[in-house]
Amino acid sequence: MQTTQIAPSNLGVTHPLDMLTPQEISAARQLLVEAGLVGATTRFPRLLPVEPTRELLAGYVDGDDDYDRSVLVTLLDTATGEAAEAVVSVTRGEVADYRVLPNGEHPYGQPQYLFEEYERAQQIAKADPRWQAAMRRRGITDTTHTYLSPLAPGFFPYEGETGRRMIRSLTFHRNFEGDNAWAHPVEGLICHIDLTAGTVTRVEDDYAETEPVPVPLQTRHYTPEHVGPARTSLKPLEITQPEGPSFKVEGTHVEWENWKLRVGFNAQDGLVLNQVSFRDGDEDRLVLHRASVPEMVVPYGDISNTRFWISYFDAGEYLLGKNANSLKLGCDCLGVIKYFDAFVADDDGRPVKIPNAVCMHEEDYGILWKHTEFGEAPQVRRSRRLVLSYFATIGNYDYGFFWYFYLDGSIQMEAKATGIVYTGATFPGQPNRHAPEIAPGVIAPVHQHIFCARLDVAIDGDANSVQEQNVRGIPMGPDNPHGNAFTWNRTPLTRELEAVRDANPETGRSWFVINPNRKNYVGEPTGYQLIPMPGPRLMAQEGSSAWKRAQFATHHFWATRYDPAERFPAGDYPNQHAGGGIGEWVQANRSLExxxxxxxxxxxxxxxxxxxxxxxxxxxxxxxxxxxHGFLDENPAMDLPDWSSYQGVPGTDVDDAGCCRH
Known part of the structure; x- marks a missing residue:
């Protein structure tokens, strides 16, 4: 067995679950260069940490410095379109594994897009005489500031495209530098671009033979210089913590009240939470090995030729984490803020710092519990939550991912979608059942944002089981003589195919993870309850391209046996992939008991x-x-202080980045 050649500490690592460091990213690239696997046209579409094994983590003792740190690297030769995947051990100093990706064979699949390909696609399209002629037909001759949106093409086996590295571009005009291009969609004009060949394979113009839809030219902006003076009616709202925050941070390890966890981040998942535990008396009880939102799909419901094919996978095609915002200059969080920097690899495989990629702070959250007994003083305790969050911008949309930890042992995940809706153009006033008119001549197609959270659960350890709970009414009769009775059922979901389930608000359906080997105060297995806030499932119909590729979105709930290779529910390379992922994994029908x-x-x-x-x-x-739910023997927030008697003096808080000053 090979011994460690480089200690993790020499690469800036202090724990097996630390985020990738710039030293590790640089070392991985250098090892690939030395192995002869990087040439002048080699690019790095994706670079991720290899997750430490369960065995390593179970045996790890603080201060150990002899464990392996490896990096998973996707390589793309932009000259040939050939792709490969390598596992590089930066501590052993070797390329541990290397395989060519069969992206020219069914079910195909392409590496994630490079940042450089966005501008390159635009240059290729703008140079095409067919695109230029289509713009002239619409009366636009100056295209200096015109923007072509680089869009993943989905999977449609067009001749000459299948197995090729393709991108589609829709056109949005700008009247001047800094103009809001989304206000000026050029309807019906599509460029199909072969990125490897550097050519436009097809230009589709739905209005080549007819009068084109006018390009809306009304200028619409949202920045202060265009909106005008800000309102003055809102009075300042200050968040102060005169004695500082309640959390403690050492490296990426966080302690807050009864919670402990490690903050992680990578180019695809974005924010990752590791080793989440809740302190119960003298015991730190494990709840989650790992939690993240590793995929999302944005399918469009428009049947027009311009948009029927759109179904973006914002993590698997574009990389959510690589597109994370730096929160340093904005006021995305209020209060006393702790920021975590992150490092990702650029297109050339070199480290890039995202300053303040993750924000952590505390928030008041109203009443946690209260009771007033007749004739006695009311007892009130306020709720508070620890917030860990990041934002990613993918094209026109901005997504915030917020994890909330509460004093009562609850965890909430909240996704925030904002930004600018994807637009098209229409003849003003023309009805469209798939794309409402949101401004004169501007339409926005119906679409979905379906996120997929991955919860690597560990309720008091790894031996867990899954149950589904439904509430039900009882028909009037001997079991319900007065008609008021109802009850609940818990159904074990013993195998993976049984655990492909959908939410049902009529029965209050939820799902439980229990540890059958540990009992609570009343003799029941300890457990946690996943409570959905359900919306529609994937609206694309079974058999469609979007349905095959986004199978995770066809149901609200899945449970699988842990497999370290199953990290991304749409598969590792959903870009131009025929379909796979979790829908295939569960066919193994592994035990969940x-x-x-x-x-x-x-x-x-x-x-x-x-x-x-x-x-x-x-x-x-x-x-x-x-x-x-049955995890704790009583309300864990009984000992919270009564803040009504607090005599603290309000102070002034300034975060360490000079942001959000009060």
């Missing part, structure tokens, strides 16, 4: 755009709860 289990929960808004969404969209919220 007393096993190491992963829950997958699909959720998110179905968006019928409105005029109020223009020109920038207010936040649309979605998410779920993960609550202790």
């Amino acid at each position: 007393n096993e190491d289990i992963v829950l997958w929960h699909s959720f998110g808004p179905t968006h019928i755009p409105r005029t109020e969404d223009w020109p920038v969209m207010p936040v649309d919220y979605s998410g779920f709860w993960f609550k202790p």
Whole structure:
């Protein structure tokens, strides 16, 4: 067995679950260069940490410095379109594994897009005489500032495209530098681009023979210089913590009240939460090995030639984490803020810092519990939550991912969708059942945002089981003589195919993860309850391309046996892939009784755009709860202080980045 050649600490690593460091990213690239696997046309579409094994984590002792750190690297030769995947051990100093990806064979699939390909696609399209002629037909001759949106093409086996690295571009005009291009969609004009060949394979113009839909030219902006003076009616609202925050941070390890966890981040999942535990008396009880939102799909419901093919996978095609915002200059969080920086690899495989990629702070959350007994003073305790969040911008949309930890042992995940709706053009006043008019001549197609959370659960350890709960009424009769009775049923979901389930608000359906080997105060298995906030499932019909590729979105709930290779529910490379992922995994029908289990929960808004969404969209919220249910023997927030007697003096808080000053 090879011994460690480089200690993790020499690469800036202090724990097996630390985020990738710039030293590790640089080392991985250098090892690939030395192995002869990087040439002048080699690019790095994706670079991710290899997750430490369960065995390594179970045996790890603070201060150990002899474990492996490896990186999973996707390589793309932009000259040939050939792709490969390598596992590089940066501590052993070797390329541990290398395989060529069969992206020219069914079911195909392409590596994630490079940032450089966005501008390149635009240059290729603008140079095409067919595109230029289509713009002239619409009366636009100056295309200096015109923007072509680079869009993943989905999977449609067009001749000459299948197995090729393709991208489609829709056109949005700009009247001047800095103009809001989404206000000026060029309807019916599509460029199909072969990125490897550097050519436009097809230009489709739905109005080549007829009068084109006019390009809306009304200027619509949302920045202060265009909106005008800000209102003065809102008075300042200050968030102060005179004695500082209640959390403690050492590296990426966080302690807050009874919670402990490790903050992670990578280019695809974005924010990752590791080793989440809740302190019960003298015991830190494990709840989650790992939690993240590793995929989302945005399928469109428009049948027009311009948009029927759109179904973006914002993590698997574009990389959510790589597109994360730096929160340093904005006031995305209020209060006393702790920021975590992150490092990702750029297109050339070199480290890039995302300053303040993750924000952590505390928030007051109203009343946690209260009771007033007749003749006695009321007892009130306020709720508070720890917030960990990040934002990613993918094209026209911005997505916020917020994890909330509460004093009563509950966890909430909230996704926030905002930004600018994707637009098209129409003859003003023309009805369209798939795309409402949101401004004169501007339409926004119906679409969905379906996120998929991955919860690698560990309720008091790895031996867990899954149950479904439904409430039900009891027919009047001997079991319900007065008609008022109702009850609940818990149904074991013993195998993976049994655990492909959908929410049902009529029965209050929820799902439980229990540890059958540990009992609570009343003799029941300890457990946590996943409570959905359900919306429509994937609206694309079974058999469609979107349905095959986004199978995770066809049901609200899945449970699988833990497999370290099953990290992304649409598969590792959904870009131009015929379909796969979790729908195939569950066909193994593995046992879910007393096993190491992963829950997958699909959720998110179905968006019928409105005029109020223009020109920038207010936040649309979605998410779920993960609550202790029989995990604890009593309310764990009984000992909270009564703040009504607090005599603290209000202070002034300034976060360490100089943001959100009060």
